[in-house]
Amino acid sequence: MEKRRFEYELNFQEILKNPVRLFGWVFPIFIMILLAVGVRYYMNVGTMGVKHQPPVNDSLFAFQDVAIKRGGVIPPVDLKLVKEPTQELIDKGRELYDANCSSCHGAQGNGDGAAGTNLEPAPRNFSDKEGWTNGRKFVDMYKTLEEGIIQNGMAAYEYLKPEDRVAIIHYTRTFDEFPEVTDEEILLELDATYGLSKERVESNQIPVKLAIKKVVKEFDEEFDQTAKSFWENSKSETGAQLISENAHDPVKVLKTFFYSGISSDQSEFIETISLAPNSLGFRSTVLRLSEAEWSALYDYLTRVANLRG
Ligand code: HEC
Numbered sequence: 606m607e608k609r610r611f612e613y614e615l616n617f618q619e620i621l622k623n624p625v626r627l628f629g630w631v632f633p634i635f636i637m638i639l640l641a642v643g644v645r646y647y648m649n650v651g652t653m654g655v656k657h658q659p660p661v662n663d664s665l666f667a668f669q670d671v672a673i674k675r676g677g678v679i680p681p682v683d684l685k686l687v688k689e690p691t692q693e694l695i696d697k698g699r700e701l702y703d704a705n706c707s708s709c710h711g712a713q714g715n716g717d718g719a720a721g722t723n724l725e726p727a728p729r730n731f732s733d734k735e736g737w738t739n740g741r742k743f744v745d746m747y748k749t750l751e752e753g754i755i756q757n758g759m760a761a762y763e764y765l766k767p768e769d770r771v772a773i774i775h776y777t778r779t780f781d782e783f784p785e786v787t788d789e790e791i792l793l794e795l796d797a798t799y800g801l802s803k804e805r806v807e808s809n810q811i812p813v814k815l816a817i818k819k820v821v822k823e824f825d826e827e828f829d830q831t832a833k834s835f836w837e838n839s840k841s842e843t844g845a846q847l848i849s850e851n852a853h854d855p856v857k858v859l860k861t862f863f864y865s866g867i868s869s870d871q872s873e874f875i876e877t878i879s880l881a882p883n884s885l886g887f888r889s890t891v892l893r894l895s896e897a898e899w900s901a902l903y904d905y906l907t908r909v910a911n912l913r914g
Contacts, residue, residue: 670812682768682801687743687791690775698776701769705762706777714780724758731780743786744794746774751799767801824864831912832863844905847898850890857886859909867910871903 620627686694703712709721709728716730729737738754739745750770753761762770796802811819836859839845852858868874882891894902 670814671810673812673815674807674810676807676809679766679805679807680768681804682771684791684796684802686768687771687795687801688786688788690772694772695775695779697769698772698774701765701773702776705765706773710777714777721758726757728759731777734781742784742790743774743778744790744798746777747771747795747799750774767799771801827913828860828863832859832909835909835912839905842905843898843901844908847894847902848905851894852887852891853883854886858906861885862906862910863913865910866913867903867907871900874903874906875899 690698702710707718709716709718709724710731711717711721711728714731716728716733718728721728734741737745738757739749747770749759750762750765750773752763753759755761762773765773833856836845836855840849848855848858868877878885878887879892882889
């Protein structure tokens with residue numbers, strides 16, 4: 606038996622003589638690559654053409670509600686303390702400084718607090734007399750605390766009591782030599798601008814969200830006390846009966862006209878209801894009312910609308 610000649614599957618000598626044959630070997634691989642690319646394209650076809658854009662900061666969502674704050678009488682500042690602080694005041698200033706300011710300005714006032722490392726300009730080094738934005742006078746520093754230097758990362762501290770701000774400023778002034786405080790500055794600049802020596806009355810403040818809730822609650826109470834009882838005591842009237850028969854949500858019908866009022870023109874009233882009966886609480890059967898029934902309904906709802914003072 607003739608021994609079978611061992612043959613290489615790929616005969617390179619052959620291929621070199623006839624390179625087109627190489628294509629036959631590569632072809633299945635070629636098809637597989639094409640297929641893989643195709644599948645990948647197909648899976649991503651929905652997002653391929655979509656550009657990735659950085660998220661937009663919508664100012665609507667950046668809205669910050671005001672804090673809840675109890676109003677009250679803010680005691681006047683003894684102007685003598687502005688000129689000559691007591692040790693007690695300076696100690697209080699240190700406490701407040703450590704709690705509110707040292708994170709940026711550093712415990713020694715060198716502007717090297719951990720929270721300020723990324724700020725540009727850097728937090729003020731109180732020992733450096735150069736380049737102050739508002740200035741180093743007492744009244745300038747008071748202004749800085751009142752208004753902040755927002756664009757440079759220095760927040761406003763207007764929520765601190767005036768006397769506390771005076772205390773903090775006096776403490777920061779212990780870090781270095783500062784311009785002396787004169788009577789003129791106190792009276793003509795500080796007190797004239799910020800009214801430190803006057804008692805101030807601040808009203809209570811609540812967040813807008815809470816205020817809306819309260820208003821809605823008040824509206825609902827008003828509705829319950831007037832329109833709802835009117836409705837319950839007048840159910841035998843034609844207008845009320847028409848609402849019972851033609852509304853899927855009678856209370857909604859009543860509330861709509863109680864809150865929003867009613868057109869002084871009956872045909873306009875009919876038109877409004879006919880345009881969107883369901884969203885106003887009616888069923889579409891309301892569209893089949895006779896002329897007289899529309900009038901009865903209009904009269905009844907006009908009385909509901911007039912219940913609001
Ligand atoms: C979040 C960091 C931060 C905190 C907290 C902070 N500051 Fe500042 N402060 C700054 C930065 C930044 C500047 C520099 C602003 C500039 O040069 O315009 C600055 C500047 C100042 C200045 C100099 C203003 C001027 O005229 O150049 C004063 C005074 C000051 N701060 C006081 C305070 C006091 C007092 C507190 C605490 C009640 C406080 N800061 C808390 C960041 C901060």
